[in-house]
Amino acid sequence: MQVEGAKEATAFTKEYEEHVDSVLKKVQAIKAEREQARYDEITSTAQEKVDEAQEELAQAEQDLADGKEEAEEELASAREKLDAARKELERGRNQLAASKLELEQSRNLLISKQKELNQSKAQVEQGAQELSEKQIVLTTLRNQLAQLKEQEEKLKAEKDKYGFNEKTTLKSAKVKGKKVTLKWNKVKGASGYEIYCKTGKGKWKLVKTLNKGSKASCKLKGKAGKKYTYKVRVFQKVENKVIYGQYSNTKSAKIKK
Numbered sequence: 001m002q003v004e005g006a007k008e009a010t011a012f013t014k015e016y017e018e019h020v021d022s023v024l025k026k027v028q029a030i031k032a033e034r035e036q037a038r039y040d041e042i043t044s045t046a047q048e049k050v051d052e053a054q055e056e057l058a059q060a061e062q063d064l065a066d067g068k069e070e071a072e073e074e075l076a077s078a079r080e081k082l083d084a085a086r087k088e089l090e091r092g093r094n095q096l097a098a099s100k101l102e103l104e105q106s107r108n109l110l111i112s113k114q115k116e117l118n119q120s121k122a123q124v125e126q127g128a129q130e131l132s133e134k135q136i137v138l139t140t141l142r143n144q145l146a147q148l149k150e151q152e153e154k155l156k157a158e159k160d161k162y163g164f165n166e167k168t169t170l171k172s173a174k175v176k177g178k179k180v181t182l183k184w185n186k187v188k189g190a191s192g193y194e195i196y197c198k199t200g201k202g203k204w205k206l207v208k209t210l211n212k213g214s215k216a217s218c219k220l221k222g223k224a225g226k227k228y229t230y231k232v233r234v235f236q237k238v239e240n241k242v243i244y245g246q247y248s249n250t251k252s253a254k255i256k257k
Contacts, residue, residue: 042092049085
C-alpha cells in the first residue's frame with residue numbers, strides 16, 4: 001500500500017514526512033466522520049424501534065381495558081420488541097467503541113512503523129559511512145600494492161641488467177688471543193665483501209668493508225668473555241653502482257676471559 005502523493009516525494013525527507021502526517025490526519029478525520037454517521041444511523045433506527053414499541057405498549061395497555069387476554073399478548077410482544085431494540089442499541093454502541101479502538105491501534109501501528117523507518121534510515125546512513133571509509137582504505141592498499149609492484153619490477157630489472165646475486169660461504173671463525181680470524185670462499189666477479197657481527201643476542205652491525213674481491217679472510221678484535229657471531233655479504237660495483245649479493249651462513253666465536 002502506498003500513500004497517495006508519496007511516490008512523487010523523496011523518501012526520508014521533511015516533505016515526505018509532512019505529507020504522510022497530513023494523509024494520516026485526513027484518514028483519522030474520515031474515520032471519525034464515518035463512525036459518527038454510523039452511530040447516528042444506529043441510534044436513529046434503535047430510537048424509532050423504541051418509539052414504535054412504546055406506541056404498541058400504549059396501545060396494548062388501552063386494549064387491556066377492553067380485553068385483558070389479548071392485551072397481555074400484545075404487551076408481551078411489545079416488551080420483546082423493546083428489549084430487542086435496546087439490545088440493538090447496545091450492539092451499536094459496542095461497534096462504535098470497537099471502531100474507535102481499531103482507529104487507535106492503526107495510529108499506534110503507523111507511529112511504530114515511522115520509528116522503524118527512522119531507524120532503518122540511520123542504519124543505511126551508518127552503513128554508507130562505513131562503506132566510504134572501507135573504500136578509502138581499499139584505495140590506499142591498492143596504491144601501496146601498485147607501488148610495491150613497481151619497486152619489484154625495478155629491482156627485477158636491475159637484477160636482470162647486472163646479473164649479480166652471489167653468496168659466499170663463511171668457512172671458519174677462529175680465536176687467537178683477543179682476535180678472531182674469519183675465512184670464506186672467494187666469489188668470482190666480486191668487488192669486495194662486508195663483514196657483519198653481533199654480540200650475544202644483539203643486533204647485526206657492519207664492522208668492516210673489504211674493497212678487494214680477491215680477499216678471503218680478515219682479522220677482527222674482540223673483548224674477553226664475549227661471544228661473537230659473524231656473517232659475510234659479497235658485493236659488486238658496476239657503473240658506479242653497488243650491487244649486493246646474499247648473506248653467507250653464520251659462524252660464532254667466544255674469546256676466553
